[in-house]
Amino acid sequence: xxxxxxxxxxxxxxxxxxxxxxxxxxxxxxxxxxxxxxxxxxxxxxxxxxxxxxxxxxxxxxxxxxxxxxxxxxxxxxxxxxxxxxxxxxxxxxxxxxxxxxxxxxxxxxxxxxxxxxxxxxxxxxxxxxxxxxxxxxxxxxxxxxxxxxxxxxxxxxxxxxxxxxxxxxxxxxxxxxxxxxxxxxxxxxxxxxxxxxxxxxxxxxxxxxxxxx
Numbered sequence: 758x759x760x761x762x763x764x765x766x767x768x769x770x771x772x773x774x775x776x777x778x779x780x781x782x783x784x785x786x787x788x789x790x791x792x793x794x795x796x797x798x799x800x801x802x803x804x805x806x807x808x809x810x811x812x813x814x815x816x817x818x819x820x821x822x823x824x825x826x827x828x829x830x831x832x833x834x835x836x837x838x839x840x841x842x843x844x845x846x847x848x849x850x851x852x853x854x855x856x857x858x859x860x861x862x863x864x865x866x867x868x869x870x871x872x873x874x875x876x877x878x879x880x881x882x883x884x885x886x887x888x889x890x891x892x893x894x895x896x897x898x899x900x901x902x903x904x905x906x907x908x909x910x911x912x913x914x915x916x917x918x919x920x921x922x923x924x925x926x927x928x929x930x931x932x933x934x935x936x937x938x939x940x941x942x943x944x945x946x947x948x949x950x951x952x953x954x955x956x957x958x959x960x961x962x963x964x965x966x967x968x969x970x971x
Contacts, residue, residue, distance in 0.1 A: 778861060827964075836873040847876040847903045848932065851894065852910040853917065854884035859910045866908070878904065884914040891917060895925035906932040 839846060848870055852863050863879070870877040880894060891913075898907050907930045913919045923931075928938035934952040942949035962969065 776865075832869070832873055839874040845876060845903070846874075846905050847878060848906040848908065849878045849880065849898045849901070849904045850908045850910065851880045851882065851891075851898075853882045853886055853891065854914040856912070856914075859912075863910055876903070886917075888917055888921065891922055892925045895922060899925065899927045899930060904930065906930050908932050 848866075850863050850866060852859055867877045867879060880898075882891060882894070895907065895909065898904050907926045909919070909922060909926065911919055913922065923933075923935050924937075926936065928936040928950075931939055931950055934940070934943070934950045934956075939949045939951070943951055
C-alpha cells in the first residue's frame with residue numbers, strides 16, 4: 758500500500774537533510790534521480806528514486822524517517838565531541854573529473870563537515886590530470902599539518918591508477934580505510950580506520966540488534 762507522500766514533499770519537510778537531484782538520463786530519456794538522506798556513516802543515496810509527485814511506499818517512507826532521526830542525533834553527538842576536544846580538524850577532499858554522482862558525494866561530505874565543525878578543503882582536478890600531478894598533490898596533503906584526513910573520490914577517470922594514487926595517502930590520514938596498513942590492522946582486530954560502508958552496515962545491524970553468529 759502506498760502512503761500519500763512524494764519525494765518532493767519529503768524534501769520540503771526536511772530541506773537540510775534530504776536532497777533530490779537529476780544525475781543523468783535513461784536510454785528512453787527519463788531523468789535518473791538521486792535521493793540523498795542524511796550524511797556521514799548512515800547517509801543513504803537512492804538512485805532511480807520516485808519522480809516528484811509519485812507516492813513513496815510505506816516501507817521506504819518508514820525507513821527514510823528513521824534515517825533522518827538517526828542522522829540528526831549522530832550529527833549532534835559528533836559536533837559536541839569535536840567542540841569538547843578543542844582541536845581543529847581538517848579534511849581534504851580530492852575529486853578528479855566531472856562524474857555527477859561523485860560530485861554529489863563530495864558536496865554532501867563538505868556540507869556535513871561544516872555542520873559538525875570540521876574544516877574542509879576541496880581540490881578539483883580536471884579529468885586529464887597526469888598521474889604524477891595527482892600523486893604529487895596527495896603527497897603534499899600528506900605533509901600538510903592542517904589536514905588530518907584525506908579522501909580521494911573514486912572512481913578516477915580512465916587512464917589514472919587509483920591503487921597507486923591511494924598509496925600516496927599516509928595511513929594515518931586515510932579516512933576511507935583503503936590503505937594496506939588499515940586493512941591489515943582491521944584483519945588483526947587492531948585499532949584502525951575502517952571503510953565507512955561496511956562499518957555503517959555493522960552499526961545498522963547493531964542498532965537493530967540483529968545477531969551475526971551462525
